[in-house]
Amino acid sequence: MYRDMTCGQPRQSDSGKTITLSGWVHRRRDHGGLTFIDLRDFSGLMQVVFNEDSAPEAHALAGDLRSEWVIQVKGTVQERRVGADNPDLPTGTVEIIASELTVLNRSETPPFEVEDDLNVADETRLRYRFMDLRRPRMYRNMKLRHDVIQAARNYMVGEDFLEIETPILLKSTPEGARDYVVPSRVHPGSFYALPQSPQQLKQLLMVSGMDRYFQFAHCFRDEDLRADRQPEHTQIDFEMSFVEQEDVLQILEGLYTAMVRETRPDLEVPTPFPRMTYAEAIERYGSDKPDVRFGMEVSRLTDIVADSGFGVFESVAAAGGAVRAIVAPGCADYTRRQTDELIEFVKSSGAQGLIPMHIAAEADSLEEVTLEDIRSPIRNHVSLETLKEMARTTDAEPGDLMLIIAGPEQVVNVAISNLRVEMGRRLGLADPGVFNFLFVVDFPLFEWDDDRDGWAAMHHVFSSPRPQDVGMLDSDPGAVLGQLYDLVLNGVELGSGSIRIVDRAIQEKVFELIGHSPEQVEERFGHLLRAFQYGAPPHGGMGLGLDRIVMLLAGEDNIREVIAFPKTQAAVDPLFEAPGAITDEQLEELSIRVVESGG
RNA sequence: GGCCCCGUGGUGUAGCGGUCCAACACGCCGCCCUGUCAAGGCGGAGAUCGGCAGUUCGAAUCUGCUCGGGGUCGCCA
Structure with a gap:
């Protein structure tokens, strides 16, 4: 047997036991006469202590150890001295006082560290997948x-x-x-x-x-x-x-x-x-796989804007296409830069573009909104009454940002549903715990x-x-x-x-x-x-x-x-x-x- | 097939026309250190900037092509 326990197992109740562990050298901390090794396997980390006084041979050998070498250690489980606990480790209240060390295999210097918070190109990870998979995650x-x-x-x-x-x-x-x-x-x-x-x-x-x-x-x-x-x-x-x-x-x-x-x-x-x-999913979310953790449902404005005076809407409606919108609540103060980002986003989803319509928060209610309160490329093309009708249909309130996409039905649905998910993400609407x-x-x-x-x-x-x-x-x-x-x-x-x-x-x-x-x-x-x-x-x-x-x-x-x-x-x-x-x-x-x- | 982003030592990034034969962090190598746990101190090695072709007096930095990676639309009964 190469081991009596796995690295993540020993606890205070094991103190006093002499055991053998095997695993990979996760890290070495060499203090001269005292060397610490974090020994790792699938189950976790165990701190191993090599002391020059009590085990000179093992201590000397420990000085040669390098990351990812495979070793076997025999030693005694011991409670750590007061103040030396590591609360970040499940095994942090104990350590192994090594008496014997065997190098089972050496390792080349790893291309990246075996750490969870890794920032390495995917291809490099896959090229060294056998190392990548050693990460606890x-x-x-x-x-x-x-x-x-x-x-x-x-x-x-x-x-x-x-x-x-x-x-x-x-x-x-x-x-x-x-x-x-x-x-x-x-x-x-x-x-x-x-x-x-x-x-x-x-x-x-x-x-x-x-x-x-x-x-x-x-x-x-x-x-x-x-x-x-x-x-x-x-x-x-x-x-x-x-x-x-x-x-x-x-x-x-x-x-x-x-x-x-x-x-x-x-x-x-x-x-x-x-x-x-399916029909309801498409109508309410523009998608047959809606994330229903949040609302922000997709409205249909095609009929309202078919004769609105805005050329894009009129031609899309005449061609049998769709004009659909979502409302980003409280986002009326989005900057040009932010809405430009959203435009790029919907373009990458296949839409021709995106028309934002900011409704300033100043008005007390939608009915009191004036043309002054509205910021949008369509503001000067569409009557105030039609703009309000669009807002009513989407349940937009003062302070909200309407996001409108026009085009062929399927293209609009793909783009608006992707946009809905994106806005839900930005606004933190979807509970990851559900x-x-x-x-x-x-x-x-x-x-x-x-x-x-x-x-x-x-x-x-x-x-x-x-x-x-x-x-x-x-x-x-x-x-x-x-x-x-x-x-x-x-x-x-x-x-x-x-x-x-x-x-x-x-x-x-x-x-x-x-x-x-x-x-x-x-x-x-x-x-x-x-x-x-x-x-x-x-x-x-x-x-x-x-x-x-x-x-x-x-x-x-x-x-x-x-x-x-x-x-x-x-x-x-x-x-x-x-x-x-x-x-x-x-x-x-x-x-x-x-x-x-x-x- | 289209669009977008990325490609600089082992890893991740900075540099974005001359001051860069390239900077920083981690890693690596050596020495010191008996309580650290991202250990610490001191010293050191290591990339010609994915490739090719161009522009320029001069390119990691600009342009074109190309290769590779990632995301996405199409595609995925």
């Missing part, structure tokens, strides 16, 4: 991730779900994201694809009578990265037979309250999780795809329309709502799910609507549809981003912080230098020739 995140997984597994097992693994090497399905593909050696010119989700597999498991399935599923998507998006991520994936939407939502609520309770009992989780329709889960339901089944000039599945092709909407599949596809639901937490989409289609006629109709020929359907989904002809139970389920919920539970704002070996924005692993070339022999075996890109 990273261990905490990995441990939290572990605990979240255990809590989820316990809950799912308790609800009679079966944990079943599904293959990673499967077939490309041309829906959705780009696939990562793997060439087949045995079948030259053929490729496996890594799963974007185990969607079809879990549906097959339902047809197989497995009743309730779950899995921590690795999912791969070859799309551009973001702070909360990696090329591979882990989903808590589950599917249930003989259920309706509400049954699935009940499981979700139970699962997530359990996960939070087990890992962050300090957080407040209001239950039951509220249900909000986890406000929200079910967004009744998503449209289809959305119009301008590129393809046709309907596309909002979620995926197997999601079922609401029974009452089936009749509209022919007459008005855009109005058909699905048995589709998202779980949203504090403005972050955690996952999507649906009740699946098991009726062949409806399935064929859906394929037809999104422009799949029977041949394409057979090619892409024949296996699943054939299975459905052999007795498919009604079923539904969900895929949930594990990394994101762990990120939120950890209080991190980047998903890389809760993934042991994440990739950079260019989908590179700087430690492995992946992806990399393969040998000519490998290429030969795979019948692959690499050609220069045409440019």
Whole structure:
């Protein structure tokens, strides 16, 4: 045994014991005849004292120690002398009086210090991830991730779900994201694809009578990265037979309250999780994943300003676009510099611009506001009555700052909802101690795809329309709502799910609507549809981003912080230098020739 | 694919046309020190400023291209 205890364990009750500890040299404080070593492992720090008088050999050796060397120390646990306690350390009331020291391994000088309050470029951290992960914060995140997984597994097992693994090497399905593909050696010119989700597999498991399935599923998507998006991520994936939407939502609520309770009992989780329709979410927040911890709802001014005399508003309204606004309470004194910043912000969210409207705090009420009280680029173009009507509609008061965005509906919604979140952040409106889960339901089944000039599945092709909407599949596809639901937490989409289609006629109709020929359907989904002809139970389920919920539970704002070996924005692993070339022999075996890109 | 920000010793930053063969902090190396815990004192080494091409009498500093990193819009069934 290299150790009797871990570094963070010994307490006053252990004093007098002779123990052996192993770990990394966190810091050395050499006082000449007396040397202190902070010995570190995953569990914490322990101060080790080397005294020239009592252990000359160990003391001499301790003088050679350097940061991150791996050592083994034998010594006696002792209460620290009066006044020498370190209240910052859990082990700060004791220390080890070393009698023996063994150097187990040396270390090069580290590229950065193993400290939590680290300020090092992400790429450097990833290049030396094995050092980066030694930081207590990273261990905490990995441990939290572990605990979240255990809590989820316990809950799912308790609800009679079966944990079943599904293959990673499967077939490309041309829906959705780009696939990562793997060439087949045995079948030259053929490729496996890594799963974007185990969607079809879990549906097959339902047809197989497995009743309730779950899995921590690795999912791969070859799309551009973001702070909360990696090329591979882990989903808590589950599917249930003989259920309706509400049954699935009940499981979700139970699962997530359990996960939070087990890992962050300090957080407040209001239950039951509220249900909000997609339409309501868009109307009130401009987003299908609203942060409902605070108000600042989005108003619609299109009708009021359609004939206001302000050209931008009029042309947007005439083109069928939207004029929407939020109110930043008490922000009428924002400076030009501050509003310019906000303009840059909304531009980066895709909007053309942003029109601020300051309502001076001097007036006692909105009705007493005069043109003098209003500061805005539209002030000289729009009548006072219209300005007031805009303020009334948004519930703006004297002293408030209205922020108005005009443009195509979807562009406005993206920008105004991002702006709302940004203002909420600036004004400190969102309580970080509250986890406000929200079910967004009744998503449209289809959305119009301008590129393809046709309907596309909002979620995926197997999601079922609401029974009452089936009749509209022919007459008005855009109005058909699905048995589709998202779980949203504090403005972050955690996952999507649906009740699946098991009726062949409806399935064929859906394929037809999104422009799949029977041949394409057979090619892409024949296996699943054939299975459905052999007795498919009604079923539904969900895929949930594990990394994101762990990120939120950890209080991190980047998903890389809760993934042991994440990739950079260019989908590179700087430690492995992946992806990399393969040998000519490998290429030969795979019948692959690499050609220069045409440019 | 678009937009924005960043790239200076090991790490993080300062310098933003000559006074910079580059400053500071931490780290590193050496010496001293028996109670420190971001130990302390003294001394020292270490970057030609991501790369290339230009502008200029002169560039870390300006311009163009390029590479790398981060954020974001598109994209992500």
